[in-house]
Amino acid sequence: MGFNTSVISTWVQMYEGQPGTTATTLYTAPAISSNITGSKTATAKITEIVVNNTTANTVTLTIGIVPSGGTLGATNEIMTAATIVPGPQSLPFNTNMLPQSTIQALQNTSGAITLTISGVEVQ
Numbered sequence: 162m163g164f165n166t167s168v169i170s171t172w173v174q175m176y177e178g179q180p181g182t183t184a185t186t187l188y189t190a191p192a193i194s195s196n197i198t199g200s201k202t203a204t205a206k207i208t209e210i211v212v213n214n215t216t217a218n219t220v221t222l223t224i225g226i227v228p229s230g231g232t233l234g235a236t237n238e239i240m241t242a243a244t245i246v247p248g249p250q251s252l253p254f255n256t257n258m259l260p261q262s263t264i265q266a267l268q269n270t271s272g273a274i275t276l277t278i279s280g281v282e283v284q
Contacts (some may be wrong), residue, residue, distance in 0.1 A: 165211040177279040184233040187266055190258040193283055203257035204283055211277040213249040220245050220270040229261040
């Protein structure tokens with residue numbers, strides 16, 4: 162990641178809740194700090210996404226890491242209309258986020274999916 166020895170890494174719960182049926186911002190990565198060198202250096206990393214489909218039906222979920230000021234779309238989706246079966250699933254991730262990029266998501270059925278997104282912020 163290219164940082165100096167004064168960098169602080171903090172485990173965080175980035176999001177817990179139910180995304181809507183239109184693209185919604187769930188989390189915004191911190192801005193670059195003076196502790197980090199390089200303007201393209203990650204300030205957050207997603208380490209796990211827990212998906213819980215609370216219904217008895219299969220639903221779909223789309224999640225993306227969107228550049229600051231951008232919108233969710235094919236060029237930034239990390240899961241595109243993924244089929245989510247009933248019950249909980251843990252999805253390990255190792256995905257860096259650039260400063261002020263966002264996690265955005267949507268589901269096709271209102272109130273069906275609860276997400277918990279965990280990771281690390283680096284400042």
